[in-house]
Amino acid sequence: MTEIYETQSERTDLPLVVMPAVLDAMIEPIKAQFPALHDVARVRMFEEFTSDEAVLAERLKNADALLVGGYHISDDLLRTISEQGHVKCIVFCGTGVASYINLELARELKVRVCNAEHYGDHAVAEHTFALLFELIRKVGQLDKDVKAGNWAWAGGDGLQLAGRRMGIIGLGGIGTTVAGIARAFGMEVAAWNSHVPAEHFERSGSVPVDDLNELIETSDVISVHLPLNDATRGIVTAENLAHLQPGTMLINTARSEVIESGALFARLQEGDIPAALDVFDHEPLTVDDPICHVPGIVLTPHVGWRTDGAFKELTRQMIACMNAYFAGEDYNVVVSEH
Template sequence: MTEIYETQPERTDLPLVVMPAVLDAMVEPIKAQFPALENIARVRMFEEFTSDETVIAERTQGGDALLVGGYHISDDLLRTLGEQHIRCIVFCGTGVASYINLDLARELNIRICNAEHYGDNSVAEHTFALMLELARCAGSLDTNVKAGGWAWKGGDGLQLAGRKLGIIGLGGIGVTVATIARAFGMKVSAWSSHVPAEHFERSGATPVADLNELIADSDIVSVHLPLSSATAGIITADHLEHLKPGTLFINTARSEVIEKGALLARLQRGDIHAALDVFDHEPLTAEDPICHVPGIVLTPHVGWRTDGAFKELTRQMIACLVAFYHGEHYNTVIAER
């Protein structure tokens, strides 16, 4: 039987916040934030993860705000939530456009909130974990040694110091990646639109106005664009043609910022290496063609998942609710009318 955690259950005069599904790693961090809702709203959290929309709809009945983490909300479920008088949905992440139809939420007059910059360090660190795996193959070497091997036939490692890193998107994560890269002794350039000049100054990255030029001149390309209507598909097949043989390509942002099918087609030519944490369809299956690209490194969209990120993420999620019930705004993506 699913355990249900409730705060202030006797305060039926207060509005109800429902968290119908929760990732195991979020349970304790978000419980630590619930006191901020004392005398503002009560919470009902189901301590089990599910993406079953029928179950989610059943569990949200009676609530007027929803905490969401780790699953998509289809248009049908969103309409059901609107019929149940859910007025605010708070996501445990930044790129909510990947998880919900924002235009429909606006039409249904539901406030949508997210969390910002909670995972800048976590995702940047994971980017370097992937980069180092491509460069030094520590995971494969570990497997080889444990199997009794010693001589490594996979080729020598790549030294990062002195190599050119091209960053696509210089927001909070991109700036953090650039800072780490400079500590490694790398030469850092970046292409990014609509970010303050201060981002380039703070990161030490050299601005490059043309994306093709950035890609062609880089030994390593790392993607850090947020997903929006403006960035969807912004990296095209033509851009990827400018990757020179031997380039390392890393994406810990969103797969949708790359033209659909373009990256797989480029990787299947076998002259570049890639490490990816995000995909067109999640979770991947073993039959997915991306899993069969030689030398590729794949992780299951975990770049953001660290203890520090969960702490800041859950703080922001509850801050969104406090602002909502006070008639204020905090990390509002879609405002109700």
């Protein structure tokens, strides 16, 4: 039976905030934030993760606001909870809300949508290097070999980061953090100069490169950190990827959709580009997905953002969004209800 955690249940005069599904790792961090809603709103959290929309809709009956944790809101569910219910504010547990909710439909329905910003800069940047180190040092495979009694050095010779060039596509909070780590490893760092404030280059020590093809062609490692929005969807094209030189390593911990659909898989099929991905066109991946069978590829299940520090800051911002909504203020608003 699903555990239900509630606060101020007797305060029926207060609006109701419902979290109809929650990731296990978020339960304690977000509980620690609920006191900030004292005398502002009641909270009802179902301590079980599900993406079953019939279940979500049932749990959201009588809700005034919704906390979303790790599942997609279909257009049908969005219409159900806004038109047939009372939900007029949705707070998403992350930055890339456009991948999970139809923002244009939310705007039509006059539902406020909020997200969290920069909560996972360090988490995603660190995961970027976890993926990169797996490509250059193959620690996971070597661990298996040693435990299997294989002490042979075959495959154990790695690549060195110091002296190599990191090319960053997307020099925001995460990209800037990646740049700092790369420089600490002795790498030269360059970044695509696409609507990036000059201070980002100054702060990160990155060299601006105006032409994306030039950045891709002259880098030893390409790391993607663009947010997903209407302007960035498919912005990295097949023509851009054609400029990858054999042996260039590609890391994507941003969103799969910022790369032209099908372009990355087609380029990887040539077999000369080591790649590590944390994001995909369809999640979760199935074992028969073609991307799983690209030789040498490293894949993780969209976990770059999941660290203790990121959960703490993420949940703080989620509750801050709720407080602002009920106070008639704005905080991390992506779509306004007005």
